[in-house]
Amino acid sequence: MLNVLDSAVPVECWSCSIGQSTTTLFCPHCSKIQPPSGGNYFTVFSLTPHLNIDLAALETEFHRLSRKLHPDRFARATDQEKEWSLADTALLNDAYRTLKEPLRRTEYLLKLEGSEIGEEFAGKDKANPSRVPADLLEEVFELNMQLDEMRMARKVGEEDPALHASLTEAKNKFEAMVNDVDQDLRKEWTNWDQSDQTVRQSSQNKMVSLLDRRRYLSNLLRDVTETLGA
């Protein structure tokens, strides 16, 4: 799989004409603003794609770049530079929002590396359209029966304390499973960051399944919470 950074051709600065191998918001040689093209959210922060991010450093860099892009600084600039500063600001904000949040960051990096993830691929597997994780089939079946029972009881105005307790217990259990997934994901972050291309590919596949599992569990939890709170 081709890494976006590896395939990036050197971009020439429009002002000083010196080529740079990575795309940054400002030219490292003449400091002039650059158009928001070619790069990705990591290169906005002059980072290589990785998952264990120093959040304090990211925030500091975000504020530093935000200040550099402030409209006041472009009051006497050309219209073109003004336009770029606005577009770069939008890119910077998107990049920061995505990279600071662990799940968004993981999904973004995986997509960048060519993985197919997200809601749009959830129904792609015809053999298993709902993508129920195999080890959860029985529990999910049981849970869905209880949810139906609960909804029926609600409809006729009945309250079954035993059923309520049992669903609450299931909710806690599935919440613990989400926490387990998050811990496993963090382990894979380190594997991915520290490994060569072969190990990375297997780590990437593991993260894709973990994210699928997490999405599935979250949807289930939303149903249970809604039914319990109705």
Ligand SMILES: [Zn+2]
């Ligand atoms: Zn330059």
